Amino acid sequence: MQTITANNYPIYFNESAYEQLNLFLKENKYSNLFIIVDSNTTDSCLPKFLPYLETDLTIEIVEFEAGEINKNIETCIEIWNVLTELGADRKSLVINVGGGVVTDLGGFIASTFKRGVDFIHIPTTLLSMVDASVGGKNGVDLGNLKNQIGVINVPKMVLIDTTYLETLSQSEMRSGLAEMLKHGLIYDKEYWEKFLDLTSIDFADFDSLIHRSVAIKNEIVMQDPTEKGIRKALNFGHTLGHAIESYFLESKDKTTLLHGEAIAIGMILESYISLKKELISTSEYQQIKQTINSIYDKIVFEENDLHPILDLLIHDKKNEYGTIQFALIEGIGKIKINQLVENELILEAFEDYKS
Structure with a gap:
């Protein structure tokens, strides 16, 4: 499918997506790579995604418990601390692999860590493909109030692979x-x-x-x-x-x-x-x-x-x-x-x- 050019970033689909990701990794000198997932995508999507990666960068997987109830600032604090402990710096790259909770929260974490590091979205649910991962909105809930804390900040790219939909109910x-x-x-x-x-x-x-x-x-x-x-x-x-x-x-x-x-x-x-x-x-x-x-x-x-x-x-x-x-x-x-x-x-x- 034809690439969509968004506001300063491309949205790649299916067959071309991973080629473009690996080309991007080759052309940009990142210090290390952090993949943010939730407990659902660790099991369902990460095994499919990792074999596509072609890079010599050190890769760290950062997982949090799935669910809207965990899309909050407390989860962000935990992940910011993990990133710090694992040596993330201004030249680190974050890849968010998951549904809307992962892309919203992961984009917010990347946008605010050390005043902002580059990030990429790989949405794995239909909702995140057609909505959450597109448009640059990143954020978390405040108690039960949806998306009250956040920023508008665009990813370096969005990769939409519709075969992930096979994992959905x-x-x-x-x-x-x-x-x-x-x-x-x-x-x-x-x-x-x-x-x-x-x-x-x-x-x-x-x-x-x-x-x-x-x-x-x-x-x-x-x-x-x-x-x-x-x-x-x-x-x-x-x-x-x-x-x-x-x-x-x-x-x-x-x-x-x-x-x-x-x-x-x-x-x-x-x-x-x-x-x-x-x-x-x-x-x-x-x-x-x-x-x-x-x-x-x-x-x-x-x-x-x-x-x-x-x-x-x-x-x-x-x-x-x-x-x-x-x-x-x-x-x-x-x-x-x-x-x-x-x-x-x-x-x-x-x-x-x-x-």
Whole structure:
């Protein structure tokens, strides 16, 4: 597949990816190499990745326990200490091999260690391929609040090898698919329509759908790298989705949701809000709701869940001057940013989701 040129870094795919990585290692004089993984990718992906490496550099594997719950500053401190003990310096290279938690956290660690060392992302989940590893956002959660601490700093390259997807469960694949659906809804109606009936998708050609999803995100980020304007479009479904994800993460009586599961709910809710603000038609809303509900399990919300979720909205990173800002769709394939939404309408959207 064709290489995508991002903001000062390339995104390589499949057959060319490892050739480009080894060429990069040969052309740049790094002192040593640190591979950051979690406990899942140590078992599932590292054995596949390491044989591709052609380098005389000293290689150290740095592992942390898998899970969103470990994407925090405490894990960073542990890894910064390990890097220090193992002799990492300003000329070290970090390669992050794993899903979105690994690329978010590993990119943040590299961006802040000794004021920044070079890093490369090798995403191994669908979610990290089409979203987390592209765009330069690196960071960690603050308690149960998603991605509150971080930096925007681009990798030297991103390598997308879709054969890693063979290691994923169906639920993890669906989680990544949510971001692909979002890219269609906010940017490319024709792309969205490819997912209206999953049984009609030729999964032998799924790589091309991944490539298009990455290209969409990249096209948006290139216009607005620091999220002052149009890049906020990528937050469609995430204002409520992140609040739901955080609430389920902190609630002892709730089953933790995968990122994409929460974002799928957020997209339905925010599509309903778009409908009520007369930005989309009833038929467009019904198509969105039915399509997403055909892919994801319905989540039960009790009455006492809703106000704690609303309380979490104040921490959304798009908020300015204490007001909650939404990115809503203006017809399928278009977006309208910086939209204010009253709590009453949000609660109405939850009622419609439950119906």
